[in-house]
Amino acid sequence: LKEGDPLPSVRNVAAEYRVNPLTVLKGYQQLVDEGLVETRRGRGMFINAGARSLLLQGERQKFLGEEWPRIQATIQRLGLRAEELLNGSRPSSKAAPSKPAKPDPPEEER
Template sequence: MHSWNDQAPIYQQLADRLASQLLDGDPPEGEALPSVRALASQYLINPLTVSRALQSLVDEGLVESRRGMGMYVRDGARIRLLRSEREHFLQEEWPRLREKLRRLGLRPQDLNWEDA
């Protein structure tokens, strides 16, 4: 069962989940995404919500609609996502994380990168 929170609209949460999968190479560039119906069934949500999530990915240039064939991952989608996610992390998340580490008195040598 997939859980949703009240922090963002469900379509945006689904778009974020699908984008994370694309970042992991699932499905690979040039391949089709599952159909709206399949995603609605998988996530137990309204097909219109799925369509809105997919349109969000289209708007971001990550997937494209091929008339009568479905949605396909665009070439370069993974690198585009990677750049965007890195930028977001460095600009938004890292400063907060760095401040928390400082408050907790944690130093770089206290962090074990290998067990991640």
């Protein structure tokens, strides 16, 4: 679906996915509440301009806040360098193998 496209009717979605129409209606209402969809009285619900950007912005924030810190920790733990990450699974023949980062000392030693 693109910006300006109508959403399928609640009845059609409920029938196609064999769910309660109230469940579909609640989902559609959440899309309205999030500013992704607008209701046009007597015409249905339509995808708002900028809906894709809003979704990508939310996904980006979630990635940077939740997933990226775990990825960074793994990169650091494995001692990976930017070159290795950019080359994927093909380590450069010029680069010396990287050494894994030293583990943190136990709490009692700090």
